[in-house]
Amino acid sequence: MASTPVALSGAERQRRLELRELLNAKYVFIDRTWDAVFWITAIFIVAGAADITKLLFAGDWDFWTDWKDPQWWPVVTAFATIIIPSALQYIQWVAWRFPTGATYTCCCLFLATWIGRFFQWHVAESYPMNFVWPISTVPAGIILDWILMKTRSFILTSLIGGGAWAILVWAFNYIPLAPYLQPAQFMHHVLTVSDVQGIAYIRSQTPEYLRHIERGALRSFLGETQYVSLLFGGTLAAVGYWVGQFIGRYLAVWPIRRYIKTL
Amino acid sequence: MRRWLLSGILTLLVTCFSVAQAFAHGEAADEPFLKDLTVAFYNVHVSPTSITVGQPVTITGSLKILETWPYTLDPPVTAYITPVVPGPVFALVDREVNGQPAFGSITVERGGTYDFKMVMRGRNPGRWHVHPGIAIQGTGTLIGPGEWVTVSPSDTPFKLNVMLLNGTTVDLEHFGGGFVWWWSFAGFIVGLVWMIYWTVPKRTVTRLAVTSQLGANDDAPDIGLITREDHKWMNVLAAITILMLVGGWAWMAAKYPVRLPQQTDRFAPTLDTSSYHLAEVRPVGSPNNATFDEKTNTLTISLDVKNTGTQPIMLKQYSMAMATFVNGSQQELAEAGPHDFVGSLQVEPPDPIPAGQTRRVVLKMASPIFDEERLIPLHDPQQLIAGLLAVRDNVGREERVTVKSVLVPTEFQAQYLP
Numbered sequence: 045m046a047s048t049p050v051a052l053s054g055a056e057r058q059r060r061l062e063l064r065e066l067l068n069a070k071y072v073f074i075d076r077t078w079d080a081v082f083w084i085t086a087i088f089i090v091a092g093a094a095d096i097t098k099l100l101f102a103g104d105w106d107f108w109t110d111w112k113d114p115q116w117w118p119v120v121t122a123f124a125t126i127i128i129p130s131a132l133q134y135i136q137w138v139a140w141r142f143p144t145g146a147t148y149t150c151c152c153l154f155l156a157t158w159i160g161r162f163f164q165w166h167v168a169e170s171y172p173m174n175f176v177w178p179i180s181t182v183p184a185g186i187i188l189d190w191i192l193m194k195t196r197s198f199i200l201t202s203l204i205g206g207g208a209w210a211i212l213v214w215a216f217n218y219i220p221l222a223p224y225l226q227p228a229q230f231m232h233h234v235l236t237v238s239d240v241q242g243i244a245y246i247r248s249q250t251p252e253y254l255r256h257i258e259r260g261a262l263r264s265f266l267g268e269t270q271y272v273s274l275l276f277g278g279t280l281a282a283v284g285y286w287v288g289q290f291i292g293r294y295l296a297v298w299p300i301r302r303y304i305k306t307l
Numbered sequence: 308m309r310r311w312l313l314s315g316i317l318t319l320l321v322t323c324f325s326v327a328q329a330f331a332h333g334e335a336a337d338e339p340f341l342k343d344l345t346v347a348f349y350n351v352h353v354s355p356t357s358i359t360v361g362q363p364v365t366i367t368g369s370l371k372i373l374e375t376w377p378y379t380l381d382p383p384v385t386a387y388i389t390p391v392v393p394g395p396v397f398a399l400v401d402r403e404v405n406g407q408p409a410f411g412s413i414t415v416e417r418g419g420t421y422d423f424k425m426v427m428r429g430r431n432p433g434r435w436h437v438h439p440g441i442a443i444q445g446t447g448t449l450i451g452p453g454e455w456v457t458v459s460p461s462d463t464p465f466k467l468n469v470m471l472l473n474g475t476t477v478d479l480e481h482f483g484g485g486f487v488w489w490w491s492f493a494g495f496i497v498g499l500v501w502m503i504y505w506t507v508p509k510r511t512v513t514r515l516a517v518t519s520q521l522g523a524n525d526d527a528p529d530i531g532l533i534t535r536e537d538h539k540w541m542n543v544l545a546a547i548t549i550l551m552l553v554g555g556w557a558w559m560a561a562k563y564p565v566r567l568p569q570q571t572d573r574f575a576p577t578l579d580t581s582s583y584h585l586a587e588v589r590p591v592g593s594p595n596n597a598t599f600d601e602k603t604n605t606l607t608i609s610l611d612v613k614n615t616g617t618q619p620i621m622l623k624q625y626s627m628a629m630a631t632f633v634n635g636s637q638q639e640l641a642e643a644g645p646h647d648f649v650g651s652l653q654v655e656p657p658d659p660i661p662a663g664q665t666r667r668v669v670l671k672m673a674s675p676i677f678d679e680e681r682l683i684p685l686h687d688p689q690q691l692i693a694g695l696l697a698v699r700d701n702v703g704r705e706e707r708v709t710v711k712s713v714l715v716p717t718e719f720q721a722q723y724l725p
């Protein structure tokens with residue numbers, strides 16, 4: 045599906061040949077140093093931005109297994125986690141034509157959340173890791189980047205990628221969640237294992253009623269709440285994608301361009 | 308000058324390191340009305356107070372959602388009775404409210420009394436302050452009196468075994484954790500390969516020089532920005548991702564065929580309706596039904612108590628927020644609740660009130676807890692306190708009556724009041 049520009053004029057063909065030479069020009073030392081500095085320092089900034097955005101919009105939904113419910117979890121996490129990958133996708137695609145922004149963000153977030161969960165929640169607060177594990181968005185990031193590479197269009201990526209994002213984030217993390225959805229006996233009730241974790245590992249300031257379990261009339265969709273939620277999550281993810289595009293275009297790239305023009 | 312500096316630094320250091328062990332959970336920061344007018348705890352017991360890891364500790368007690376619940380808070384509807392402890396140092400294994408099993412939240416009402424029982428098992432060794440508490444939607448967690456519990460280490464590691472409906476028993480301390488990590492990590496590896504493919508062989512500086520002269524939807528295979536080779540390898544990685552998902556899903560569906568949505572059940576615990584009525588209580592004094600002396604930490608409440616029963620009655624306790632004051636022997640004080648939250652109550656005149664009579668009484672309580680837990684409104688928009696007065700008759704029947712009093716600190720009186 046790689047694009048082949050058709051019917052180029054002679055001048056245009058010449059210009060593109062020059063660009064080809066420019067691309068392969070050798071500035072190896074400055075290139076490599078700059079690349080290493082950039083890719084490594086950006087890990088912290090990108091991970092921080094992605095984590096803060098996730099905390100802001102998805103908060104407790106990504107902290108506890110008993111909050112990973114069929115109705116709200118697929119919606120809020122899809123929206124919250126696509127924003128910064130979208131911004132980085134814009135930056136890295138426009139600047140270097142790298143289909144890597146989403147994967148890069150998701151890999152950074154992966155490292156940051158696992159380190160955070162392990163040290164802050166497991167070591168310092170002694171919650172078992174199997175109760176406070178973070179979701180992973182890396183596979184969804186890969187597919188989002190792949191879609192951008194194939195379509196070369198942010199609009200198409202938001203439409204196709206938004207839906208794909210909601211499904212992939214949910215599906216990839218639902219697989220390790222499944223054992224915690226098995227029915228168990230506890231306190232004279234049938235509960236899921238995740239409910240038991242939420243009750244047994246005491247959260248004095250996060251009472252049970254703060255969860256949103258199956259509110260409203262979504263159950264009338266033949267009981268298939270999950271799929272209605274995914275559809276809604278996909279739509280919201282497309283919206284979130286444009287929130288990210290706004291951040292990428294006007295909060296990140298536009299000021300830099302303006303600054304460069306003043307030089 | 309240097310000597311002053313040195314002694315200053317030393318003083319600072321000494322203050323930092325000699326602060327007495329803090330045992331509050333931040334409740335002292337809450338406004339007095341939030342504690343006094345909302346809920347009163349009484350008969351709270353935490354036992355045993357010394358266990359080894361894995362052994363049970365039981366919290367029992369009662370709380371009443373007072374009729375005086377202030378309009379400045381959302382009305383109490385949904386609540387969650389919980390142990391208040393520093394994180395999951397205990398594991399909660401059983402909870403009952405008014406004798407009914409209550410795994411989750413409950414619905415409550417103004418004037419309702421809730422007897423609770425919670426069983427926890429020691430998880431982390433240490434000395435922990437254990438309170439009961441009630442989280443109420445829109446208000447936050449209100450806490451009851453606390454007791455120190457020592458958890459000593461055990462030779463056997465802590466396990467939290469839960470029986471699944473398919474008959475197997477799993478230990479929640481570790482169940483499924485390894486798979487979560489390795490599964491997520493495998494996905495991360497694919498992402499890492501994707502990143503290495505682009506960032507290691509390809510350079511950003513010359514690409515920027517080229518892309519700045521092209522449109523954003525031009526991936527320029529002829530120039531070499533994104534080549535056929537790139538597409539091929541990215542297709543492979545995307546395919547691996549999808550295959551991993553499909554394979555993982557099939558495995559999951561086969562291994563865990565029964566998956567339930569998270570469960571919820573909110574019920575209104577059955578309330579006990581008393582078959583008898585022992586006393587009517589009316590605050591007296593105009594406008595100050597109660598005074599508080601900050602210098603001696605003494606609270607004085609004036610009341611008219613009418614005995615509406617058939618036996619003489621005694622005023623036995625006054626409970627306010629997490630504190631209880633007892634009119635009785637040392638033994639009775641010790642039995643009333645955690646030591647740090649129990650004080651003595653002086654009733655004047657002290658003799659029983661005969662059936663049918665009304666008597667003007669003064670309750671007097673002196674305790675540092677008023678100050679430590681910030682129970683008394685001193686300069687607040689609601690200069691009010693509320694508590695439960697326990698009366699007991701000759702045959703051992705007991706009733707707790709809610710008393711609301713206008714409170715004026717004694718320091719005001721010299722200036723404003725007779």
Ligand SMILES: [Cu+2]
Nearest residue numbers: 330331436453
């Ligand atoms: Cu405490």
